[in-house]
Each structure stands twice: as structure tokens, then as C-alpha cells.
Amino acid sequence: MLWGIVAGVFLLIFLCLGRRLLCSKIKSGTVFSTGKHGNTKEEEDEEDDDFGLLQYSEKVQGGSPLICKSSALATYLLDTCPAFSETTGSGWSQIIWAHLHTILNLFFPVETEIEIARDHLQLLDQGIVSLDWVVGPHPPSKSRRATNIFPSPPILLIIPNSFGRITRNVQQLCSLAMEQGYYPVIFNRRGHNRCPLTTLKLQEFGDPSDLQAAISYIRFRHPSSKIFAVSESSGSGLLLSYMGEWGSSTYVTGAVCISPIFRCQEWFESRMLWFYRWTILLYQKFCHSRYATVLGDIIYTERLFHSSSLWEFEELLFCHTKRKAVSWQSYWERNEPLRDVDEVAVPVLCICSKDDPIRGNVDSTLPLELFKTNPYLFLWLTKHGGHCGFISQDSTIWSHRATLQFFKSVTEFFRMEERRLSGPRRSSVLLYRQRRGTLQKRERAYSSINIFNWQRSYTR
Structure with a gap:
């Protein structure tokens, strides 16, 4: 009964938003006439301008632009990530449905909720954060695909939005990651998602100290597994802050920000x-x-x-x-998440849409100059998808496919570079490999003393 009322309210609001958008299009005199390539007049104008990014980005035939600085890694990503070549739809319906994409993935529940095993991690100031290890539902044995490029199951650390809500988007990403052989774990801030608040301190928006402690704990428990990080919406502020502040000392191999808030x-x-x-x-x-x-x-x-x-x-x-x-x-x-962004030293992919109703206008909210100059930052800018939506015609989330393909390609690229390069010579894209000896020393130090306190509980 309650969900029926909620769904009815959302539907009413959506219809009102759709009517407003339609009226604004009609009043502005926009005519949706099909051009010579099957695109609408509005899309042709958009392609002519494309925010002046053509000289800095590599266009994917029939797909979305990957905006980045030219590099061997960028070329390899375009060649090995099929999701970058997928079309994102067009037309006035996509503009209206951006709100539905957003509402569906941020507010509606999933059909089957994930099962978790929670670790409570006590920090130095006696505060507590929690890590929710996704343990189910287990995918069918035939659908679970092992990742041959990883010697042991990689860890997928997921950072939800800064308000602590575990959305449909996050749960579906966990399910897909499990199918592909990842071990997903969700980071919960102090007091978020039923995590106990034991100190008179809440985590500030861009303070990465608690996240760093959680990542060190994950590394301590799984020293042979690679760690990848994904953030959603405003939670990307915490991930970008961490990646910038820790730079080449991070244990994270690669990161993806889905619909991030930059400024x-x-x-x-x-x-x-x-x-x-x-x-x-x-x-x-x-x-x-x-x-x-x-x-x-x-x-x-x-x-x-x-x-x-x-x-x-x-x-x-x-x-x-x-x-x-x-x-x-x-x-x-x-x-501010971008305060130390110049120190980022591992590949970070940001997936954004031009019609994001929560982030705002593209010109004022996307720091395009960063992606033009920093070889570690990549922006996949789609025309449609809403905020953390990106629902394809077959009802799957293509931002999730792009995320996992990105991690696989990054790992394969660095492995090929390691084989190609021998001796003391190292490529600039392998800077983070130079710290391996330091990290191994840290791991031995961690193993000699128990610096973590944790308690595990099982729940849904």
C-alpha cells in the first residue's frame, strides 16, 4: 500500500516535469526535424558545437566521446571497452526520461536485495565505520565468469552517495560485479546505513581519513587482491579527495565515479x-x-x-x-574534492551525462580542463542517462558494464606494459608500480601488529 502511494506520487511528479519540459521545447521554437544522418535538428547543432571538445577528445563511431589527454592508455581503452561504442538514445523522449532514469535508480528498490556480512571497523579515535561485504544472492554457476587476468578475486570497493543511501544503482552494480568474479564491499560512513555513531564526530564531506583506514584494512585482509573503487553521485567527492590526497601511495589500482559532483x-x-x-x-x-x-x-x-x-x-x-x-x-x-586532483596517479574514469538533472549545467559543473591535461583522468560524457541512471533499451545499466570493462582494460594495459618494459626503465603510466616495494614493507609492518578492531555480523 505504501509503495503504491509513493509510486503514484512519483508518477504524478514525473508527468508534471515532462509537461514542463515539453512546453519549454515548444515555446523555444525547437523543431525536431530529422537531419540527413537521422539525427534531429537539435542534435546536429549539438554535434557542431560539442562544447569545443572535438580537438581534445577521441570520438567513438556511433557512440559517446571519451574526453581525455591523448595517451597510449586512452587509445587502448577505446579499442578494448565495447561500452564506449554503445549509443545512448536520442530525441525528446530521452530528455524527459532522464528524470525517470534518476528517480528509478535513486529511489526505487531492487527486485532482489543483496545479502551482506558487515565488518565494524573501530578507528583510532574510537569512531566506527562499517564495510558491507556482499555475499549473496550467489549468481548461477553458469553465469559467474571468472576474471582470468586476476590471480585472486579483485575487491570492488563501492562508496555510496554522501547521504548514506544504498540505492538500486549500487545494488545492481554489486550483483553484476559478483557475476564477473569481483568481491564487492560497500563503505559506510559514521552513522550512515545503521552504522553506530560512537563519537561526537561526523565525517566531513571530503575528509578521506576514514576511507583510508578502511582501504588499509581491506589490504590487510586481502594482500594479494587488487582493489578497485567505484563511487556514486556526491559520494564521488570522498573518492576524488582520497585519490588526490594519497596520490601514488594509494592501494587502489583504478577508480570510476558515476555521475560525480565536481564543484x-x-x-x-x-x-x-x-x-x-x-x-x-x-x-x-x-x-x-x-x-x-x-x-x-x-x-x-x-x-x-x-x-x-x-x-x-x-x-x-x-x-x-x-x-x-x-x-x-x-x-x-x-x-573540496578537486583540491589535490593534480596528485591523482592512477586511472580514474568519470561517467557523466549532459542531461543530469541533479548535477546541473554542463558548462558550469564539469571541469573539462582537468581531463584535457591530466593523463590519469578520463571523462565519458553521454548525451542522455540522467543522474546515476544510464538505463539501456534492454533494461540493463550500461554504466556498470563500462565500469567493469574499464577495470579489466586498465589491468591488461599495465600488464602488457610491464612485459614490454624491462630493467630499470619505466613508463610514465607505470608510476604507481614504483611504490610496490614500499607497499610490501607496509604490509609486513601491518602483519606484525594488530592495528584493527572489527566485529562481523550477517544481515540482508
Whole structure:
């Protein structure tokens, strides 16, 4: 009954959004006439301009552009990732359905929920984060495909959005990863997703210290497995912060950000569509209400739960507290995800769509210059897909296929480079391999002393 009411409300809102978008198209005088290549007039104009990226990106025939600096790795990715050649649909229906893609993957449940085994990891300040190891449902033996390029099952670390919700998008990625031989694990921040809040400290938006402790713990438990990381939506801010701050010292082999938010301070200050704004805000209030009493010692909870914007909520949570007061600007100086992006030293793929209704306008929200100059950053920019949607015609998520293909191609490329290069000579794309001796020393140090405390529980 409850889900029927929720679905009805979503359908009503979607119809209203569709009507508004249609009216705006008609009023602007746009005519959807088919051009000589089967594209609409609007698409031909878009291809002529294409945001001035043609000189910096390699176009995939019939597919989406991979925007990056020219390199051997970029060429190899285009040759070995079939998902980069898939078309993303076109027409006015795709523009309207971007909202449906977003609503379906962020708010609707999956048909079969994943089964997890949870590790509670106690940190140095006695705070707790949790790691949810996905243990089921097990895929059929015929559908499970072993990855021959990995000597042991690789770890797929998934970072959900910064609000802690485990979405349909995340659960479907876990299921697909298990089918392809990965061992998925979901990172939960302090107080998120029923993770206990044991200290009067919440994790700031771009503070990677807790994530680093979790990755070190994963490496400690699985020293022979490669670690890949995937982040969703605003959770990409934490992953990008970690990749920049730790640079070549990270244990992560490759990373993918699905519908990331890059300029986060501007995103908090902007006014997105009211439906998404209030949905995210109400969900945050609901989650934090569980700790209202204890948080009242450090936060003005009455003002927090009466806030009317994401900006105000974040500011009251971390800036205007009872213990200290810091300016909004200084808060983002230490939490902006791109503050150390020049230090990223492993391949990172960002999957974005031009019609993302949550991120905002492409010109003001995508730092295209970074992808033109940094050989480790790749942007797959599609015309359609919404926010964390990317639903193909066969109802599968093609961003998930692209993610796993990217990890496989990156691993194969570095393996070929290692075989090609001999002696002390090393290619610039193998910088992160030079730290192997250092990492092995760290692993031996970790094995000699128990620096982690954890407790496992099984749940759905």
C-alpha cells in the first residue's frame, strides 16, 4: 500500500516535469526535424558545437566521446571497452526520461536485495565505520565468469552517495560485479546505513581519513587482491579527495565515479529542482534524527531540523557548531574534492551525462580542463542517462558494464606494459608500480601488529 502511494506520487511528479519540459521545447521554437544522418535538428547543432571538445577528445563511431589527454592508455581503452561504442538514445523522449532514469535508480528498490556480512571497523579515535561485504544472492554457476587476468578475486570497493543511501544503482552494480568474479564491499560512513555513531564526530564531506583506514584494512585482509573503487553521485567527492590526497601511495589500482559532483561548494549553494532538493534534505533529516539527542551536545539540532536547503543543513552540521565556528569558505578549502586532483596517479574514469538533472549545467559543473591535461583522468560524457541512471533499451545499466570493462582494460594495459618494459626503465603510466616495494614493507609492518578492531555480523 505504501509503495503504491509513493509510486503514484512519483508518477504524478514525473508527468508534471515532462509537461514542463515539453512546453519549454515548444515555446523555444525547437523543431525536431530529422537531419540527413537521422539525427534531429537539435542534435546536429549539438554535434557542431560539442562544447569545443572535438580537438581534445577521441570520438567513438556511433557512440559517446571519451574526453581525455591523448595517451597510449586512452587509445587502448577505446579499442578494448565495447561500452564506449554503445549509443545512448536520442530525441525528446530521452530528455524527459532522464528524470525517470534518476528517480528509478535513486529511489526505487531492487527486485532482489543483496545479502551482506558487515565488518565494524573501530578507528583510532574510537569512531566506527562499517564495510558491507556482499555475499549473496550467489549468481548461477553458469553465469559467474571468472576474471582470468586476476590471480585472486579483485575487491570492488563501492562508496555510496554522501547521504548514506544504498540505492538500486549500487545494488545492481554489486550483483553484476559478483557475476564477473569481483568481491564487492560497500563503505559506510559514521552513522550512515545503521552504522553506530560512537563519537561526537561526523565525517566531513571530503575528509578521506576514514576511507583510508578502511582501504588499509581491506589490504590487510586481502594482500594479494587488487582493489578497485567505484563511487556514486556526491559520494564521488570522498573518492576524488582520497585519490588526490594519497596520490601514488594509494592501494587502489583504478577508480570510476558515476555521475560525480565536481564543484561541490557551488552545488550546495545552487538551487536544484525542488523535488530532488527536498527529497535529499528530508532523507538527511530522517537519518540524523536517530542521533538528535547525542548530537545536541555539539549541534544546534533545532535549527538543523528546521533548515530549508542543503547549504544550510551542511553549514549547521559542520560549520556553525557549539564547539567551534568556521566559515563556509574555509570548510570547503579543506573539503573540496578537486583540491589535490593534480596528485591523482592512477586511472580514474568519470561517467557523466549532459542531461543530469541533479548535477546541473554542463558548462558550469564539469571541469573539462582537468581531463584535457591530466593523463590519469578520463571523462565519458553521454548525451542522455540522467543522474546515476544510464538505463539501456534492454533494461540493463550500461554504466556498470563500462565500469567493469574499464577495470579489466586498465589491468591488461599495465600488464602488457610491464612485459614490454624491462630493467630499470619505466613508463610514465607505470608510476604507481614504483611504490610496490614500499607497499610490501607496509604490509609486513601491518602483519606484525594488530592495528584493527572489527566485529562481523550477517544481515540482508
